[in-house]
Amino acid sequence: MPKSMTGYGRGQSQGCGKRVTAEMKSVNHRYLEIQVKLPKQYYALEERIRNLVKQHVSRGRVDVFLNVEETEESPRFVKVDKELAIAYYNSLKELGEFLKIPLNITLFELCQLPDIIEIQEAELDMEAFWPVLQEALLAAAEGLVAMRQVEGDALARDLLRRQQSILALVDRIDSRSQVMPALYQKRLQERLQDLLAGVPVDEQRLAMEVAILAERSAIDEELVRMRSHLTQLVSNLKAAEPVGRKLDFLVQELHREINTIGSKANDLEISQLVVEVKSELEKIREQVQNLE
Secondary structure: OOOEOOEEEEEEEEEOOEEEEEEEEEEOOOOEEEEEEOOHHHHHHHHHHHHHHHOOOOOEEEEEEEEEEEOOOOOEEEEEOHHHHHHHHHHHHHHHHHHOOOOOOOHHHHHOOOOOEEEEEOOOOHHHHHHHHHHHHHHHHHHHHHHHHHHHHHHHHHHHHHHHHHHHHHHHHHHHHHOHHHHHHHHHHHHHHHHHOOOOOOHHHHHHHHHHHHHHOOOHHHHHHHHHHHHHHHHHHOOOOOOHHHHHHHHHHHHHHHHHHHHHOOOHHHHHHHHHHHHHHHHHHHHHOOEO
């Protein structure tokens, strides 16, 4: 059964002194678009995250949110830029000699100058951290896919119900079209009798005109194609792979066929049935926009 493009999933994991929370939400989109929002120190893992999402989703806009919390105090160390300190000292000494001011600077004062001392945290081993992050992402992706599947099943049931409604309307149009030639002949005879005022009508000529009119308004081919498209719609709804784009194409073709039927049929009852079919097709089109 097809999946919806709307869903949400959340996953958590813990390891390497960190707690990871991953959230994924998806909405309709013509193609697959992935937006990843994560702390800047983990940017190196963004491409891996995108590849993981692609393994579970083929269409829709997917937003991925990552939150990383420290569960253990990470090691910190002091980095001293000795070359910069020497450069500071030499520059101050040179300035003091130029201005004839004695250089009275302590080591503590020197260390307070910008960028000489920097407190740094130990660099995270991304390879060791990736399995922890991957666990949270997989849980979120599975939740997302499960929700998309549930909604997709509901959409498929609705589409199948509407397919049956359209098929019944097509059958009624077909039945009505079978009696149209006789109705054309009757209408034409009545008009000719009114116009000719009792003058005999050439039956052969009348039959020829009726045949021409029936040929122009014939909708047999359109009905055959509509039934074929409706059958394909059911087949696609039972397929395992994403079918949203295929269904969108089928709905366009169904619209084209029913528009042709409406333009050909010179009959009020068929025109009313065509309006009902169009209404159902529009509802199908809206639902198909939500399918992966």
